[in-house]
Structures are given as C-alpha cells and as structure tokens.
Amino acid sequence: MRRLAKQRLPGPIFHYIDGAADDEVTYRRNTQAFEECDLVPNVLTGVESVDLSVTVMDRKLDMPIFCSPTALQRLFHHDGERAVARAAEKFGTMFGVSSLGTVSVEEIGTMIKTPKMFQFYFHKDRGLNNAMIESVKEAKFDVVALTVDTITGGNRERDLRTGFTSPPRLTLGSLMSFAMHPRWTIDYFTHEKFELSQLKDYVKEGSNIAVSVSEYFSTMLDQSMNWKDAEELRQNWGGQFCLKGVMSVADAKRAVDIGATAIMVSNHGGRQLDGSRTPFDQLSEIVDAVGDEIDVILDGGIRRGTHVLKALAAGAKACSGGRMYLYALAAAGQPGVERALNNMRTEIERDMKLMGVTKISQLNRNMLRYRSVC
C-alpha cells in the first residue's frame, strides 16, 4: 500500500504521510519495538470460532484496532474522511476525525452509525474551542480525544525539504510534482474545494492561507495548555474523554485524576519528539499503574496483526494506527482502506488461532517474552 501511495501522490504529500521528526529514529523504533518481543503460543485449545471484539471507552468494536485521527485526508484521496468513515463502519471499528479534518463532523455524524472519535487540538481561540465541542455534541460523536503531544510543531525535515503546506502551495517544485501525478492532480482540482472543515469559519490558515502543519501547531495552538484546561474540556464535553499522546506513568495517573476515561499511549507516530520512547516499550508500566482505572490504548507502529496481539497481551484494551490505513486511502480510496482493514482483521484472526486463543481477553503477559530489557 505504501508503494502504491508513493506512486500515486505528489512527493510533498507522500512525504507528509510517510515522514517523521528529525532523524526518524522514534518512527522506526515504534515498529521495531514489537520485533524485540516474541509470542509464546499455546496449542490444542479448539479455536474454530474466534471473537475479535473489544470494548473500549464503553463502545464495542468488532476488531481490536481502530483508525487514529489524521489530518488533511482529502489531500490523500478526494473522498478523504468519507472513504475512511465508510470503511471503518463496514468493519465495525472506530473512526477518528481530526480537528484538521477536511469533512465536517456534521456530515460524518449523519454518514455512519459506528463509534466516532473527535480529536481535539486546543487552540488559542477559545471561541473556536467551544464551537468545536458544540458541533461534536450535535453530531453525536462518542469520544473526544485531546492531543497533548503537539504543544509545538515537530521538526519534520522531509516537509521542510519538500515545502509541504496545507493547502498545497503552488511553487515551481510543487507544480512539477503535480504535473508528474496527473491523476491525483485532476482529482484534486475537479472535486470540492479543499478546506479544514472544523476550522474554516474561525481561521484562514490551512484552508485559504498555506501553512505547514508544524507552523500551524506552533502558532495557532495554545502553548499554555495545562491539566486544568484538560479537565475543563472534559467537563465541558461531558462524555468519554481520552488523552492522546500520554507516555509517562506520572501523566497516566494525572489523566485518571482529571476524570479521563482513556489514554492513547502514543508519540504521534514519531512525528513530534524524535528520540522518545516507543508506545510498546512504555505500555506495560503504564498498564501496571493505571490499567484497572482507565482504558489504555496503544497507538502507533502497528503494521501487522501480531503487533496488535502483542500490545493486547501486554494489557492494552485496544490499538490504533494512522499509516496502516493512510497509505491504503492514498492508494485506492475506500476500497483501499477496506483492503487494509480486511488484511489486518484476517491477520489478527489467524494469529489468534495460532496463539491458541478464541477471545482477546485470553491474551496475557505469559504469552510474551522480551529479548532484551530496555
């Protein structure tokens, strides 16, 4: 899927999806961490029917991985969020819509019946923050996830090199890249105008004024955001509330204190602080500290069904991923995302059988061996 996405997308857009911060060490480590842990299967357990469902944030999902919220999806494929939403619904899993999404939460709310997460970026503009919460309430979303790891923009050097902005800036370089990808270019210019649907009535940046995502984080988001703000947001929302981007045990405990119902253990897919620890390496200690009080979700690095099983065996309630469906969206729209989710579901089911389990709850730490202690 990655290879197809690379063929189909203009370079700056592909590298925005594929790239990460600094030397991309954390990005690579996010997946490698799973490879440093081995599964120990049991046999002769009778596995003809397998149940992949999990309950997370009070919602039942038919498979234990969901689509993390990601920005700018209509740049990757003209159907954007619509394609991912419909595919997620088909597979009975949750779909995360970004604050930097390109289809409105109203539309997504009426489009699909399966669980929906809204990812919240805490802006300096309090009017915008309140308006976003009101529209998410009206659209009957199930979860709000406040992203806490983008207090400033990560150093995404590929984006600096390619000059990637939202909306794409027309420079000599980008025009060349559009010309070399005519199918994408025709699709982009013959469909509805690009916009950041949740933000366009409040800020021009991103919809009409071209900015890099990193610049957007650094200038539009509120760097004074703190635990009190997070707690107030939870109260204002009043429903299932998740902090996305928690990595330390201390912060996981504070998430419990402010009444969050879940945390996503995540480093934003390696796109923010390079050199930071991976979600999988950090998962067990967080589960040991707060796993009985809050749902712990492992986000990032997942490319295989076995990665999901390892995270669940270590104690995660569910997993989530971005690139695992984004390459597929870019490659082929809704059918592509369906193929990616189907591959993932097939792998998880097969791997559960090979592990000798018929329910996710049967996965446990006795089935894991770590090759080296980090």
Ligand SMILES: Cc1cc2nc3c(=O)[nH]c(=O)nc-3n(C[C@H](O)[C@H](O)[C@H](O)COP(=O)(O)O)c2cc1C
């Ligand atoms: C292209 C792209 C855009 C993203 N946009 C957002 C976003 O708008 N908000 C957010 O909280 N996380 C965003 N993320 C991070 C994802 O939600 C998720 O944490 C990350 O993709 C997990 O790593 P993985 O891609 O290895 O699965 C984005 C990730 C990618 C790759």
